[in-house]
Amino acid sequence: MARAFDAAQIAGLGATVFASGVSNSQASDPAEFQREADMLAEALQQCRGRFVYFSTCSVTDDDRAATPYAVHKRKMEALIQARGNHLILRLPQVVGNTDNPHTLVNHLVAHIRGGVPLQIWSHAVRCLIDVDHIAAIAMHLLQHGLEPDRTLDLAPPESMTLQELLPLVEQTLGLAAVYSLVDRGGGATPDSTIFCTYAPPAGVDASPGYTRRLLHKYYGAAHD
Structure with missing residues (x-):
């Protein structure tokens, strides 16, 4: 996450982007959560401007809100909200160049x-x-005067079932998955209002086909 930001631009705005933390939403080890809590407390103490934090849309998902990860993220949100002058962005599943x-x-x-x-x-x-x-x-939100103390979903308008997502991954890879279907659900559709409003001025294509383009960008033939 941190590599996606321009450190000089962030510094010029007097802001802090906190892009460290627990990277596995299935984590349950208290030590991992405490490590992020300690890092966050130090970052909040040092920050003098807007504090940007990335949480998870699962904190409002009935299926996942009670997981240790979501409960932890709620606690971190509360610490930041108590400090003020913040921007908390709740994210869905993030895709990028990562191992x-x-x-x-x-x-x-x-x-x-x-x-x-x-x-x-x-x-x-x-x-x-x-x-x-x-x-x-x-x-874009930081540079164009979004009022402080906001906690927002940042998610594109395409949500789909895993049964719908899997064929897109197969097509991207040119390979067939070996899988079985389990008749279970879970998950929720996050609010895409902020994404759809600010994607165009930020130079982001939010048109239909977003998920297919995303998969091709990071997993297409050029990355084999």
């Missing part, structure tokens, strides 16, 4: 490329966002 095996798409891609069977929750809804678009829209 993190815990991201949804990296998990799917690794299993498909390795011929490892997947279990797909047929009704589970997920939404993907490009890390570069997070940075572009966040910078």
